[in-house]
């Protein structure tokens with residue numbers, strides 16, 4: 162065959178090969194933990210890693226790691242990724258440690274073969290990495306010594322989550338949901354993590370002496386509920402006892418007054434009769 166023809170076929174072959182073998186994977190990792198960027202070598206050929214060049218690039222083409230003919234090679238690795246990676250040769254997986262929100266993005270793994278004619282890419286795998294962080298459990302704080310006059314004044318907060326939360330609100334037992342809430346979301350400009358807080362101020366509900374408050378955090382994927390926060394008015398029972406004893410006292414006074422009134426009436430009647438009798442006889 163004409164050598165030019167062979168070369169042409171070779172290029173065509175490689176192009177088709179690469180296109181058909183570019184796989185897209187999705188992976189999720191937690192902030193500050195380890196991300197796994199797989200490079201599954203699906204070709205059945207018995208290729209040893211010592212014959213191949215395996216390397217990962219981010220979307221800016223910066224090299225994370227290179228496994229060059231069986232050995233780690235640092236020359237092309239970008240400073241950003243130095244010391245943050247480790248290669249799992251059994252799984253053909255790259256571990257990216259201490260993952261940051263900024264690491265969200267796409268990563269390409271290439272498996273290359275060195276031949277006498279040059280390098281041939283045998284396989285390319287694209288991984289979409291998303292990074293999330295769990296918000297801390299919402300915690301309720303209250304001003305101390307709540308009385309009926311002071312009303313309810315609560316704050317709830319949750320820290321260091323990602324992505325941005327939707328909302329946070331209070332749930333108060335035996336109360337309509339119409340209370341003013343002031344929600345605030347802030348983002349750390351270094352870690353890019355979000356924190357959220359909500360404050361509530363409302364009068365103490367009438368006719369009850371205790372209230373249970375819950376705080377609910379809603380993100381795109383979950384709803385997290387705080388532990389219940391109990392608010393009990395100081396010694397509500399004494400209040401009630403004083404009230405009822407006052408009523409009891411009033412009833413007793415009325416009863417005694419009526420009793421003595423009747424007694425007086427009887428005595429007066431008796432006296433009148435005694436006065437009449439001598440008059441008749």
Ligand SMILES: *[C@@H]1O[C@H](CO)[C@@H](O)[C@H](O)[C@H]1NC(C)=O
Pocket residue numbers: 193352
């Ligand atoms: C990251 O994790 C380490 C322990 O694994 C911890 O000490 C450190 O505080 C964490 N950093 C952040 C920003 O959460």
Ligand SMILES: *[C@@H]1O[C@H](CO)[C@@H](O)[C@H](O)[C@H]1NC(C)=O
Pocket residue numbers: 205206207
């Ligand atoms: C791969 O190598 C093993 C032994 O190392 C052999 O049994 C197997 O048939 C080989 N497979 C292929 C596809 O060459």
Ligand SMILES: *[C@@H]1O[C@H](CO)[C@@H](O)[C@H](O)[C@H]1NC(C)=O
Pocket residue numbers: 197249251252254
């Ligand atoms: C890597 O492979 C081992 C077994 O060979 C397995 O137990 C482990 O779960 C794998 N790890 C990943 C991240 O796939």
Ligand SMILES: *[C@@H]1O[C@H](CO)[C@@H](O)[C@H](O)[C@H]1NC(C)=O
Pocket residue numbers: 191295
């Ligand atoms: C985050 O939350 C999910 C579901 O609540 C849980 O399965 C997972 O283990 C948590 N991850 C971390 C790193 O705390």
Ligand SMILES: *[C@@H]1O[C@H](CO)[C@@H](O)[C@H](O)[C@H]1NC(C)=O
Pocket residue numbers: 305306
């Ligand atoms: C709350 O009450 C306790 C005693 O019940 C008292 O020691 C404390 O000073 C009070 N705090 C405020 C802010 O009034």
Ligand SMILES: *[C@@H]1O[C@H](CO)[C@@H](O)[C@H](O)[C@H]1NC(C)=O
Pocket residue numbers: 304314315362
């Ligand atoms: C609620 O308490 C905070 C302090 O914890 C205070 O700054 C705020 O003024 C209080 N709000 C009302 C309406 O009392």
Ligand SMILES: *[C@@H]1O[C@H](CO)[C@@H](O)[C@H](O)[C@H]1NC(C)=O
Pocket residue numbers: 334335
């Ligand atoms: C308050 O709610 C509890 C259950 O959450 C219910 O058993 C009770 O009857 C309610 N009280 C009033 C006054 O609505």
Ligand SMILES: *[C@@H]1O[C@H](CO)[C@@H](O)[C@H](O)[C@H]1NC(C)=O
Pocket residue numbers: 350351
């Ligand atoms: C982050 O914000 C603080 C003020 O809240 C500012 O002093 C600091 O320079 C900011 N850092 C960056 C990297 O923007």
